[in-house]
Amino acid sequence: MKKLLFVLAAVILVFTRCGTMQSIIKSSFPYTATLVIPASSSTGTTLTAISQGTSFDQNFAKNGNNGAQVSDVHIVSAKMVATIPSDFNIGNLVSAKIYMAKANGEGEVLVASRTDIGANSGNNITLDIDNTHFLDELVREKSVRIKMVYQLRNKISLDASLRVVLGITADPTK
Template sequence: MKKLPFILISIALFLGSCAMMQTIVKSTFPYTATVSIPASAKVGEPATALSTANSFDQDFTKDGNNAGKISEVRMISARLESKDPSNYNIGNIVSLRVYMAKADGSDEVLVAVRKDITPTVGNSIVLDIDNSHFLDDLVRQESVRIRMVYLLRKANDVDVSLKVTLGIGAYPRNR
C-alpha cells in the first residue's frame, strides 16, 4: 500500500512526457489573465491594459514549459468576465482586441476581438477568436503577456478588474 503513491507519480510522470498527454493537458487548461481598467480611463479614447498570463498546468513543471511535444497550437475560445466588481457591466466597453505575446512583448499576435458590444451585455461575454496564427512558440514560454486594447462607452466610478480566459487547441508534434 505504501508503494501506491510512488506508482501513481511514476505513471503521471511517464504520461506527462508523451506527446498525446501534453496535447490533452495543454488543450484542457486555458490561459488566464486579469486586466485592469482604471477609473481614470477616458471615454471614447483607445486605451491599453497589460497583464501576464499563464496556464494552470504550467505550475507543475520545473521551468513553466510543458509544451515541448505539441504543435499547431491555435486559439479555440476566448472569454471576458467581471472579476472586481463582479457585477461590472462589460457593456460599458464599446469594443476590444486581445493580443498575446512573449513576456517581453515580442511576437505579438491578435487572438480575440469583440466589436459593437451591446450596452446591456452583463458581466461576461464570449469573444470572437482569431485562430489564423499558430501559437506554438508562445505556449512554450514560461508566461505570456496579454494586451487588451479597449474603447470605453461609459466612465467607471472605480478601478475594474476583468478576467481574460483563452482556450487553446493543440496536436502532438510529429517529430
C-alpha cells in the same frame, strides 16, 4: 500505500512528458489573465491593459511548461468575465482586442476581439476568436503577456478587473 503513491507519481511524470498527454493538458486548461481598467480611464480613446497570462502547465511543470511536445496550437475559445466588481457591465466597453505575446512583448498576435459590445452585455461575454495564427512558440514560453486594447463607452467610478480566459487546442508533436 507508499508504493501505490510512488507508482502513481511515476505514471503521471511519464505521461506529462509525452506529446499526447501534453496536447490533452494544453487543450483542457486555458490561459487566463486578469486585466484592470482604471477608473481614471477616459472615454472615446484607445486604451491598453496588460497582464501576465498563466496556464496549468506553467504553474505546475518543473521547467515552466512542456510546450515542445505540442504543435499546431491555436485559439478555440475566448471569454471575458468581470471579477471586481462582479456585477461590472462589460457593456461599458465599446470594443476590446486581446493579444498574446512573449513576456517581453515580442511576437504579439491577435487572438480574440469584440468590436460590437452591446451597452447591456452584463458581466461576461464571449469574444470572437482569431485562430488564423499558430501559437506554438508562445506556449513554449515560461510566461506570456496578455494585452487588451479597448475603448470605454461610459466613464466608470471604480477600477474594474476583467478575467480573460483563452482556450487553446494542440496536437502532439509529430
